[in-house]
Amino acid sequence: MPWSEILAQPLARRLGLLVLRRGSSGAFLLILAVLAVTAPNFLSPGNIANVFAQSAILGILAFGLTCVVIGGGSNVVAGGLDLSLAANLGLCAAVYSSLNNAGFDTVQAIGLTLLCGLAVGALNGFTVVVLRLPPLLATLASMNLIAGLELVLTQNSVLPTDSALLDTLAMGEWLQVPALAWMLLAVALLLGLLIQHSPYGLRLYAVGEYPEAARAAGLRVGLYVFSSYLIAGLCAGVAAFCSAAYFSGSTTGSGDMLLSVVAIAFLGVVFSRRLVANIPGTLLATLLLGFLINGFQLLNIASFWVNGVQGVLILLVVAMSSALRKEEGGL
């Protein structure tokens, strides 16, 4: 394939990277511009705040996956992957709704729900680090297990619940921005600081990209990988509150979000200079998808197109970046 060979040369490669990097931000802006011109009310502050709020659930889950991908390496089969995130959210939301309905006080209910998310993360970390299962399989199996537990708890029905916390999240506003949007930004800020600007984050990247070098440098690789699954589990717990607020309780079918979460985390890669998973990139990818869905709604385009556009976006992005990383080779 001639164009990939051209891209393999240093100068052209640098140029290609530039096009890809600026191109993806450019494409993002272009999509926004087109939607801004064509879709009525798209740029109104209320609508933008809405998109942020509606992106909170997917975004927070995708942050969790991003951490796992950073800590495990970006090879999708052998590297870091957490397929149980969406199921974990479902279980946590069900746990919170049940606890809240059973009369536990606010602190207990919140604490136990987050603990549930952490426990699932610990299970994943245990199977990956101690039992050495490939993450794809380990989290696939735990996804089944967790989805089953959620079904047992909810009997496959919606558990409506209502609490001051959920009311605040669903209805609260600060500076005319909904609380869910603040949640998304707060988690992005916290994880962004932790992953992109702390020694821990730097080491997590090292562990993911060069585990041998990281081990030689004295890092306890397993501990870092384990911690990335704990972060993911915690993200699922936090996202569960957003979901419970959005739907006024637990809902069925939260597992359907899984593939979108995976898509977002891998799309986020393209917003980084070195084509690695990163928190700001994931935030941008989340918002890009949120704006697309929102724009489609405003333009009255059938929502059936959303999946297809998402699929084409992934393929475009990955084809570009894999052409630039030919040296990795492999199937």
Added chain:
Amino acid sequence: MTTLAATAVSRPLLSRLLRGILPLLIVAIVAFFSVAAPGFLSLGNLSSLVLNNFVLLAIVAIGMTWAVAAGGIDLSVGTAVDFASLAFVVLLNGGYGLVVAIPGALVAGALVGSFNAGLIAGLGITPFLATLGTLFIGTSVQQLLSDGGQPIYIAQPVLPGLTAVTWLGMPLPLWLVLAVATVYGVILARGRLGREILAVGTQVQLARYSGLSIRQISLKVFIASALACAVAGIVLSSTVNAYVPMSGNAFLINAIGAVFMGTTLSRTGRANIPGTLLGVLFINVIANGLLLIGWNFYWQQVATGGLILLVLAFSFASRRQSPSY
């Protein structure tokens, strides 16, 4: 390499035992259910287990086995099943008869496979992300074609009636599983293509330096995987006499689980057809047995997930070939 050899020398019995864990577990579970669940061993139950549960998952998992053996994965098996099912139903309703509908369905499935193959072999996208993209696009196409997910029923006069056919006392779907398993199994275990697939799956760089065309092999693998799914699509729509949009996705998770449980049978941990079939049997026997002793679907899923995790943990703990932390 050294650790692998050391393990083999120091714990030959244990590792041989772990390799046999899947068949042993199946025997144990069958024994348990035949005592605990009256009627489990009845002919009616066993034939419904095989015909309603085993056949479809087995065919899909056989296709997945090739993808995994080549070091990849096929997340779009459901899309191939659905597209084949859609083509089959539409062609039958159009009055073309089975002679056109069956090849038509196979072509529709192969189209999905070719799309994957183009992405993987042509654009160099990893199978996981390529087939993930296909899955998304396939979902959109189906939603658009079926008005958001409305089933299309086969008209009464053109019902295919394939599932009712028996030959030598065995129902046609079971013959199909046998045929697909034989073809895919023999090629993978004995054929030249099979050796090449396993070479690519084990050591892709080595395979490349030995002069194998990775591109051509992955092309064949992903088209073959989709063709198996197309057969499953035909059986599915002749069982339910309809095309139900996005119904193929139900097989994805269990197919992956079955294939990887099947790798426990192989000394080198490779995907193989007999292992895959045992994996499918394992999943189906548990679900059926738990149903008979009165566990509801929800607990079945918990138990199945837990048991799959257990089998995988045993097999990988015995192998020690995955990265050590």
